[in-house]
Amino acid sequence: METIRLNTGIELPIIGSGTNTFGKENRDYMGKINGDTTEIETAITAGYRHFDTAISYRNESVVASGIAKSGIPRSKFFITSKLPGKPEYTSNEAAVQKGVEESLRTLKTDYIDLFLIHHPWNNPEEITSVWKVLEKYTDKGVLKAIGVSNFNEEQLKHLLDHSRIKPAVNQIESHPGLWNDDIIAYSLENNIVPEAWGPLTRVSPEAKKILTSIGEEYGKTWAQIILRYQLDRGVVVIPKSHNEERQKQNLDLFDFELTEEQKNKIAQL
Template sequence: MEFVTLNTGVEIPMIGTGTNTYGKQDHNYNGDITGDTTELDAAIASGYRLIDTAIGYRNEAVIGAAVKKSGLDRSEFFLTSKLPGKEEYTASREAVEAGIAFSLEQLQTDYIDLYLIHHPWDDLDEIVSVWKVLEEYVDKGVFKAIGVSNFDERQLQYLLDNARIEPAVNQIQSHVGHWNHEVIAFGKQHGIVSEAWGPLSGVSDEARVKLTEIGKSYNKSWAQVSLRYQIQSGVVVIPKSHDAGRQKDNLELFDFELTAEEMAEVAAL
């Protein structure tokens, strides 16, 4: 595994697992919570330690149960969760603190490695007010790092202008056909690590053929080439699979390196 150091000095793995359909009936995002940890058990057994969840996914308890079930020390994991950008979680200090307390309880932990504002909303001053509460939890050691998700350059700049602790991560949509190069570049300028959700989404047949062609010389799949492009660009990736074999394949990214020409070809897809 390779790591990148966040602006708080904390190291985050370059690849983790998404979980937004884990522990749910029929693997459906809106499905009933079953509490089944099978997919996450397999991911942990394969070596995943960065685990991404959110209050909005309704399955933080599933992640907490899987981590406990693994028998590994809590310090072995890098847990990420997110506070929804909804009034019931953002309208007051008490609302923010209640959301945080819920995440800690569900995850069965007394600290969270990375806590994000799940998505922005129109009232940027209210976002800053929520952020200031999160900063206090960094001060107390409850959060090792804080960040945002789905923020654009304008929203990031407003937060940077008004924050005491700068965001460590911006989790964004990034995949073939929608690399989000501008937001990623802005983040790099300001020491904000970009993290890709859905990093294997949106691949056209044409792009898949090109990625497969690039992967042949490395004995790698189109998916591994796509993920390698992103981590080689300094972007943390959180793919998700319910298949144990594909979970293992997605970790096999550190025994090859794309050339500058290949990087340019993938960037253009």
């Protein structure tokens, strides 16, 4: 697996697995946690070592169990979790600490590779205060890197202006229905790695037809073309699939290269 070096110096696998419906009844985001680790296990067998979860997903324990069942050392995995932008996790230092400690306990680990503020809220000063607590955990090595999710340029700039440790990652929505070019460019300009959640969602029939046509030249699916395009422009991807074969396909991106003409066509979708 190829990696990218974050501004903290650690290596982030450029393809990870989303998990927000893993280990839940009916594969429903709001479904009851059933503890099923099947998708984690098949992903690990396929070669995934980068998993993205969050306190709000309620399934950090499922990710932890799947990793434990693999028998592969924790050090071989890159785990991301996220702090909700809710008062019970943000109102003061103790609330932030509660969130971090909760994740550590549920993930059954003494460190987290990447910890994100899950989403911004309308209180820049409080966001800065939360960030300062995360910086302390980074100083101690408990959080190896910290970042944000769903921050726009203004929100990211405020944090950059008021932080001691620069965000390592900005995880944002990016797919053919919304490439989000501007915030991706701004993140890259500031040495912050953009990471796409939901990279295979909101693909119109027209877009899928164009992507499938491009894929036929390489023996690749429309989904693989999307993911390759994102990687080519410096965006880490965290596709999610419950299907073992598609999990494998989402990793199989390194034996072809898109032409500039193809990339320009994809950018217009």
